[in-house]
Amino acid sequence: MPDIPKYDGMTDPQEHVTSYTRAIKGNDIEEDEIESVLLKKFRETLSKGALTWYDHLPEHSITSFEILADAFIKAHAGDKKVQSRKADILRITQRDDELLREFVNRFQRERMELPPVMEEWAAQAFTKGLNPRSSTASFKLKENLLEYEAVTWADVHNRYESKIQDTFDVLRKYNMKLNPEKCAFGVQSGKFLGFMVSNRGIEINSDKIKTIEDIEVVNNVKAVQTEQKDSSSKPIHLEVIE
Template sequence: MPPYLKIYDGTTNPEDHIIHYVATVKGNDLSKEEVPSVLLKKFGETLTGGALTWYSQLPTRSIATFEEMADKFITAYVGAKKAEARVKDIFAIRQMHGERIRDFLARFNRVIMSLPNVTERMAVAAFQNGLNRNGSRATRKLLSRLMKYPPTTWEEIHNAYCAKVRADEDDINSPTQRLMSLQIEAKKDHRNEGQRDQLGPRSGQERHQPYVRTSAPPPP
């Protein structure tokens, strides 16, 4: 087999491997009659790991054509195709602009719950990948923590959030904090108005005061 032919280990889409394998074989200098025989005889050379074990356990002469081999192969590894799709799904989850980490965690968990058989290590990697690196101070704080202490379990992700971020998000987004912010702004406006009153009328206003006629002074 050509050195550039992809080797299949049973963890990715089996249909993609079949398509690539057939295209590679047909690209060699073979007659049309030779292609089916070569496809069947050389297929085992494209496998490794669990896929090679599966191939070696097939009964001798139990498969007569490459089409039959391809059908059995795809059926055996259809689960790998679904797993590959799950990986793409969870790594597509991204923290939106302005989304709190708490809300992103909840949304991420909902997606994970809808995808069966996602490993914990895969979920941890996908969550870190989905954090917005240009996000809020709390997000950057969590990312820094996770880079310093790389997590391997979902519990470690949660503990890092609780230790470094949750209190900040609670303070920033609580009703009390929002009320205090409004009160501070109101006090600033009030102080600014008081300062303007103390300064009195501006010079331009003084120049435009209405003229008031006064009686002429008595002659000396």
């Protein structure tokens, strides 16, 4: 039996039949045996749904390879289109600067604009599209979806909402209240108590030290005297040179 890639619904069924026929005929088989070999070996080139389809063919419904090939092509003509739909939804991915809430809304909107796909595929596409670099919320949600696979979009959305609920539960536990006008969820960085806080940690706010950074450095006494005569001079720093 020649080495023929198994058909799994990802390729053109017509091309599979053509490749299979060509391989069998080029395998030094007697002319009067080709038809029999084509019929007997075709099942070995199928997998997944195509194999299930073959095993459920009505008994005595196939009397020639021509009938088998025709039935196979008609049954799987839509496979390539379906796989194309799956590829389209898998292209929806979260950007580095996109908040989790924004990605959830955009995913739902773009999904509705595409041809319908199975719920399981939508859940898989969303999980794959989540960008853990965009925010801690996205990272935790993706971690949860990978550990406990979701099979429906409703399941995905419920877990997204539960992650938000977890945050509010923590706030209630410590009796913390939020000012809606000052809240921003999922942001990557922001100012807090005069410092810049981000996923990199706590950093100095450059606006607060701008005056220090702008101090002009002088390295001789004459320059110091010149600066002192200028009543509008900026703060200066004397650099001692040994």
